[in-house]
Amino acid sequence: MKKQIITLALMLQGMLGLSAQDRPNIVFVLTDDQSYELLGCTSNTIVQTPNIDQLASEGILFTNAHVTSAICTPSRVSMLLGQYERKHGVNFNSGTSISDKGWEGSYPMIMRANGYYTGWVGKNHAPIGKGGYDSGVMEKSFDYWYAGHGHLGFYPKDRHAIFNDAIAFTQPEIINEGVNEFLDPNERKLKGALHFLENRPMDKPFMLSINFNLPHGASTSTMKLKPTDDAIYRTLYRDIDIPLPPNYIARADIKMPKLPADLLHAEDRQDGYNYVDTPAAKKERYIREMEAMTGMDRLVGNLRKKLKDLKIDKNTVIIFTSDHGLFGGEQGLGGKSLCYEKTTHVPIIVFDPKARRKARGLRSDALVQTIDIAPTMLSMAGIKIPDTFQGKDITNLIKGKKEAVRNYVYTENLWSTHFGNPRCESVQDQQWKYIRYYKNNNFSARKEIKYAKELGMNVNEMLYKMHDPEIAIYRDYIDSPLNGEMPVYEELYDLKNDPFELHNLVAEKKNATILDNLKKQWKIEIKNARGEGKPEVYRYTNDLYPDGEH
Numbered sequence: 303m304k305k306q307i308i309t310l311a312l313m314l315q316g317m318l319g320l321s322a323q324d325r326p327n328i329v330f331v332l333t334d335d336q337s338y339e340l341l342g343c344t345s346n347t348i349v350q351t352p353n354i355d356q357l358a359s360e361g362i363l364f365t366n367a368h369v370t371s372a373i374c375t376p377s378r379v380s381m382l383l384g385q386y387e388r389k390h391g392v393n394f395n396s397g398t399s400i401s402d403k404g405w406e407g408s409y410p411m412i413m414r415a416n417g418y419y420t421g422w423v424g425k426n427h428a429p430i431g432k433g434g435y436d437s438g439v440m441e442k443s444f445d446y447w448y449a450g451h452g453h454l455g456f457y458p459k460d461r462h463a464i465f466n467d468a469i470a471f472t473q474p475e476i477i478n479e480g481v482n483e484f485l486d487p488n489e490r491k492l493k494g495a496l497h498f499l500e501n502r503p504m505d506k507p508f509m510l511s512i513n514f515n516l517p518h519g520a521s522t523s524t525m526k527l528k529p530t531d532d533a534i535y536r537t538l539y540r541d542i543d544i545p546l547p548p549n550y551i552a553r554a555d556i557k558m559p560k561l562p563a564d565l566l567h568a569e570d571r572q573d574g575y576n577y578v579d580t581p582a583a584k585k586e587r588y589i590r591e592m593e594a595m596t597g598m599d600r601l602v603g604n605l606r607k608k609l610k611d612l613k614i615d616k617n618t619v620i621i622f623t624s625d626h627g628l629f630g631g632e633q634g635l636g637g638k639s640l641c642y643e644k645t646t647h648v649p650i651i652v653f654d655p656k657a658r659r660k661a662r663g664l665r666s667d668a669l670v671q672t673i674d675i676a677p678t679m680l681s682m683a684g685i686k687i688p689d690t691f692q693g694k695d696i697t698n699l700i701k702g703k704k705e706a707v708r709n710y711v712y713t714e715n716l717w718s719t720h721f722g723n724p725r726c727e728s729v730q731d732q733q734w735k736y737i738r739y740y741k742n743n744n745f746s747a748r749k750e751i752k753y754a755k756e757l758g759m760n761v762n763e764m765l766y767k768m769h770d771p772e773i774a775i776y777r778d779y780i781d782s783p784l785n786g787e788m789p790v791y792e793e794l795y796d797l798k799n800d801p802f803e804l805h806n807l808v809a810e811k812k813n814a815t816i817l818d819n820l821k822k823q824w825k826i827e828i829k830n831a832r833g834e835g836k837p838e839v840y841r842y843t844n845d846l847y848p849d850g851e852h
Contacts, residue, residue, distance in 0.1 A: 325417075325507040326656070327618040328679050329605065332381070332511070333598060334374065334425065334518040335638070336624035338647045340595050348539065349592045353603035354651065357620060361653030362664040362700055366732070368711045369672045370831075372626040372638045372645035374427045374518075376716070377672065381625075382408040382428060384676035384691035387716055388780050388828070391837030392429065394766075395719050397773035399429035402439070404838030407690045409676040410443060410511065416685045419499075419506045421446035423480040424513035425454050434842045445498040448480035454515040456524045456535075456594075464494035472531060473516055474597035478604055484510055485608055507617075507683070512605075514598055517591035519574050519628065525590050534600070535593050544585045549802050551634040553579035560633040565739055565791055567722030568634075570747040575629075575636035584631050615655060619682060622651040623672055632802070639715045641728035641737050642803050646713045648672065652700050654682075661702035668699050669711045669732065692833065712827035716779050720747040720765065725779055729824045733798045736820035738789035740782070767844045784832060794820070 338344055342351045343358040344365075370380045375394055376387040383390050383404065392398050405411060414420045422444045431437030435451040450462030458465045458476050468476045469490075482489045487501040502508060515521045527536045559568065577583040602622070609615035627645045629635040638645045650670060654661075673693035680687050681695045694707040711730050718725040722744070728737040747765060754764040794808040794817050807813050 325683055326654075327508045327510075327614060328413075328682065329510045329512065329618060329620045330675065330679070331514075331602065331605075331620065331622045332378075333514045333595075333622075333624045334516055334521070335626065335628040336517055336595070336648065337627035337630075337644060338649055340517070340591065341649060343651075344649055348542070348544070350538070350596045351599040353599045353606065354622060357602065357606075357622060357653045358649075358651045359663050361620075361651055361657070361662065362666055362702075364650040364652075364666050364668065364670050364696075364699075366667045367623070367648055367650040367670045367672070368646045368713055369624075369626045369648055370713055371717075372640065372713070372715065373717050374625055375429070377625040378513075379428045380673050381675055382410070384409065384673050384693040385833070386673065386692055386712070386831035387714060388831040389692060389833040389837065391777075391780065391839050393717050393776065395717055395768065395772060396776045396839075397768045397770065397841065397843045398837065398839035399431060399434040399437070399842035401838045401840050402431060405430050405439065405443070407688055407838075409679055410509065412680060412685060412688065413509045413683060414443070414445070416683070417506060418683065419446075419502055419508040420444045421448075421484040421502075421508065421510040422513070423448045423484065423510065424477045425449060425515040426451050426513065429842055432840050432842075433847055436847070441496055444496075446484045446502070447496040448483070448492060448494065449513065453518070453520045456516070456521050456526075460524075467493040472535060472597070473514070473521065474594070474601050475532070477512065477514065478601045481510070481512060481601070481605060482608060484508075485614075486612060509679070509683075512601075516598060517594040519577075519587070522587060522590040522594055523574065523577075525593075532597070534596050538596060539589045539592050544588055546581055546584060547588075547630050547632050549633055549804065550581070550584070550631045552581055552631070553634065556634040560635055561724070561739070562791060565724045565742050567742060567744070567746065570720060570722035571637055572721050572747075578629065578631035578634075578636035588630060618655065619679075620651075620653045621675060621679070622649070623675065624648040625672075633804070637723070639717050639723040641713050641715060641726050641735075643735075643797070643801065646728075650675070652678075654700060657701065661700065664702060666699055667732070668696075668704075668706055669708050669730075670694070670696055670699070671708075671711060674707070692831070710823050710827060712824075712831055714828075714831065716776065718742065718744060718779065720745050720750055722747065727783065727824065727828060729820050729827050730797065731820075733796060734816055734820060735793075735795045735797055735803070736817065736824060737793040737795075738824065739791040740787060741790045768842070770841075770843050770845045773841065773843065780832070783828060 339346050343355040369377045371377050371387045379390050379392045410420050426449050431439030441447045455461050465476050468479050470476045483492050577587045609618050628638050629644050674696045677687045677691045677693045677695045681697045714727045724742040725740040750764050754761045792808050793806045795803045
């Protein structure tokens with residue numbers, strides 16, 4: 303009888319999917335504002351990223367991967383929920399946070415509910431629950447939490463008390479301490495970290511999300527080259543001639559703006575991106591970005607060594623990507639939130655230690671997106687992918703198969719505010735990209751700053767606080783193109799022959815068929831991105847939470 307029960311149990315286990323021992327551990331590493339070319343494996347000949355490069359050489363590098371929204375919060379929410387922003391409805395200007403019901407459909411919650419021990423280390427920039435960052439929902443959603451909401455700065459202890467017990471002072475090293483404590487029961491205990499259990503259970507697979515706030519401009523701007531900082535952050539790259547980006551244009555040299563002045567209000571750009579205006583300031587910031595990349599690369603090397611020392615490396619998948627790219631003065635542009643390659647194109651690297659030899663060291667130009675990461679992790683873990691996910695399972699591509707998961711990539715920008723960025727959407731295939739823009743009626747940030755100062759008001763209160771009427775504006779941003787709003791400006795680029803998107807070919811008659819096809823595909827893609835039903839969100843404005851941290 304006992305033998306029959308054991309046999310039946312094994313049969314059921316096989317029917318239900320992977321056994322606990324076979325289910326892989328998964329580590330998801332997410333950088334912030336990292337453009338595609340900021341790695342050695344993506345052809346940068348200056349930056350030193352040997353550990354990430356090795357990860358790519360032993361796994362697969364997706365060379366044609368894109369985000370869905372090129373700005374922090376919506377991009378990160380999209381990865382958590384496997385959804386386009388038009389579906390989940392959360393951005394800095396949306397006046398919303400993810401509801402409890404919406405959050406239940408996130409990859410961390412699903413994996414935890416299916417037996418994974420979960421951890422979150424570093425940065426959180428997704429408002430979850432009633433009250434958003436102040437709700438406490440994120441902290442309670444993981445078995446291990448060692449993170450801060452919003453920006454960390456290069457010296458996280460200056461902003462978040464949770465990190466005060468760390469030995470290190472700089473961001474990559476503080477995050478590394480949290481990673482080590484999550485993985486290793488013998489590691490030094492961090493007093494600030496929140497533990498559901500004292501130690502990671504050895505009989506359960508784990509899912510660890512590592513979230514950097516680097517090489518983000520807000521963090522690299524706070525680097526002080528302190529004598530106590532590691533040499534990486536003081537001297538590296540400072541003894542070589544740093545080139546300016548391809549197609550860099552200093553502000554004083556701009557003769558023809560990339561976009562019409564009434565569409566992109568460049569004069570209202572956030573001050574934090576003004577370093578792109580001069581070559582000297584741009585070079586200094588680029589050095590800092592590369593220093594940050596090398597620091598994060600060292601963490602990846604330490605991570606792999608720790609996994610090997612603990613003898614769990616052969617069953618731990620590592621996924622690496624960025625939330626979006628960042629303009630560094632290319633064509634005179636600074637910041638993000640547009641649909642150009644510089645901001646939407648990111649590296650995705652997946653290392654599966656159990657992959658066959660033929661699936662190692664691959665470079666795939668398949669069209670994939672960061673919303674594909676959540677369903678892919680669930681697939682690897684043997685967990686059913688929920689219907690709410692809009693991303694694709696790319697495990698077959700990781701295994702070296704060639705079948706395309708999509709023929710078109712759709713990206714969008716709904717963060718159109720007083721900082722000057724226009725609403726836009728794009729559709730692209732392997733060669734061509736079509737971008738459409740809508741009228742920019744937003745009030746000027748410069749004027750808001752002027753009047754705030756005249757009235758003795760806090761400028762940040764004026765610029766960043768969200769109020770209820772803005773919810774309606776954002777929702778109309780989502781709905782208007784679906785209800786027939788026409789673009790006021792369009793672009794067409796031949797990415798194969800013009801990878802820097804210098805030459806807008808939309809008016810050339812010989813491209814009429816290509817343009818018409820992409821316009822038809824835009825209509826399909828935007829409807830798919832919107833999906834069905836209302837966004838699973840809560841109201842999250844200063845009218846409801848006047849004293850909240852937004």
